Amino acid sequence: MSSPLAIGAVSAVLRNLLDDGLIEAGNSIGVTVDVSAIAPDTIDLDDAEAPPRLNLFLYQVTPNQGWRNAALPSRSSVTGERLTNAPLALDLHYVLTAYGRTDFQAEILLGYAMHLLHERPVLDREAIRRALDPSPLDVTMLPPAVQALAASDLADQVEQIKITPAVMSSDEMSKLWSAIQSHYRPSATYQASVILIEGTRSGVSPLPVLSRGPRDPVTHREHGVFVNPDLLPAVPTLFEAEPQFSQTGARLGEPVTVTGARLAGSGHSVLLRHRLNEEPFELPPDSVSANGQSMIFTLPDNPAARQALAAGQLSVGLRLLVNGEPGPRETNSIPLILAPAADFAGADLQRTANVVTVELEASPQVRTQQKAVLIIGTTEAVAAPRSNASDPLVFSFDPALPDGEQPARLRVDGADSILIDRTGDRPIFASDQVLEVP
Structure with a gap:
């Protein structure tokens, strides 16, 4: 995959390709041709001594439809940790403009440029490497921005970059040049696809599954998938936290009834989280129903709790050891108002x-x-x-x-x-x- 330098690298490779190919065009019109990759409004049109110019301008970047949903989701919905480095897939849209001082110069330049891109519809990896690292030329002699593009890894991405002509109506072209605030010149539009920018931060890759459920110690057969004959969630889940007497909130020292499903087990610990606390406040429940559908806990009213807890919205979770499982499990979180x-x-x-x-x-x-x-x-x-x-x-x-x-x-x-x-x-x-x- 490419680095964030890939967008600039594509522009640099295309400019290098056009610069090398327009030597023949310069011979045809008898002058040297400048090839640039700058905004059209920065080009000085009043300089009578300026040579003919071919300019490549990146006017739009859009998500690539084929790759935009690849490797999703990239983060865990439970812990928020990074799972994968999902690629940022982009299509680059360019306008190629020819500038001339005399009759037919602009048309000749545009014709040569369009034919060159027609003959080279794919930027092969070797061409990319030559353009970004022009050995034996000393790279340190180049401008700092060009030197940085050598580290884009553009040539190593899995997808090759394809250059295709794009159709733009006269109305769209008029809007584009009006937005640029520059005078229109003979132009052609192209799309470069696809650029894959990927992060390099470490992710989490799960290990292969060795068994579906615990194995029988005698037969060593897998238990298989646990199936519950109801429509309740398959894992311990909290539904609602209700203060006593249907109050709008619970105060310290008051009981709270929590309804849920699959709450039976051992080692229960209620987890109270607040936006101002880094770690949850833990306390044991008063009781858990035998059917695992409800529990009751009392908010402590002591000096430690008055300092550790904070009024406002809390999130209530539950950590428990489900019967037959090797380690504790933590449920979802539900809201609870702690009233001052x-x-x-x-x-x-x-x-x-x-x-x-x-x-x-x-x-x-x-x-x-x-x-x-x-x-x-x-x-x-x-x-x-x-x-x-x-x-x-x-x-x-x-x-x-x-x-x-x-x-x-x-x-x-x-x-x-x-x-x-x-x-x-x-x-x-x-x-x-x-x-x-x-």
Whole structure:
């Protein structure tokens, strides 16, 4: 496969091919012909001393339809690690333009160039190597960009590069030259296909399968594929995490019921992940149903958990050892809202002129990277910046709030503290979610 230098290498090889072949064209018109590979708008058309020119311009790069789905997927859907170096397959689209100062010069140049590309529809590997590494010429004498193209590995890619004429209507040609912002000259379009650019990072290649399932220790026969007579997933899978009383979130110290399939086994460990934690927080479940369709775990409420966990959206996973398997297996992840719990009873409220300041603690600790909002009644305020997660949250309400007792809730990263009490026959505002505004 080629390196990312391959696009420039193709242009360099084509320019070299045209430069060598147009010696005969120069003899026909009696002057030396310049061959370039630059944007048409950079060519000086007002220079009366400029020789005739043939210019190759790469105006478009498109994905190759035949190769674009090769070697996919290139990363594991579970771990995200690289499995293969999927090639970037590209087609290059060129416009070949002839410039002349006298009658018929441009037409002669374009005719020779088109005939040359017609006779050489494939860039063979030897021609590519000669163009990019013109031995015995010292490569260090060439410009740095040309020197770099020698490392493109273009000649070693599995597909040879084919040059085919492309059809472009007068409307498309007009749009192209309008976009280039240059005057039209006799031109022909070509497509170079296919360029395969591949990375060199190491991937993961699985080992061959030795047996389909465990072998019987006596007969040494394969167990075969496990078949379950139902429509449930074949591997341990989590479906939903539900806080108690159908609340919008779970607080520290509260149980969570998880439904799923194939959860029976041993060595269960609940994995709680948060965007601000590099490693998951692990805890054992309280119970797992005998049929493997549900489990219950309680969020710990201790100093370690208040520092390690963070309010907001968690992802819940489960690690377990399935009966009959040699090693533990990890399930999929499902969302769970960890609701913050504000210490409204111990909050410090101060009124200064028209400003009410509220200082309170929250559980779990609100990280400095998290956004905290306090809502009293229908008015909200954002917490002031803090240097440490252990510092109390400070909110300033301006204009001032009306005095008296009002319902309050703390919102951390979009997760609200539990304002509504659903333990009774009808929902009511929780009695402990209030603040007495002075």
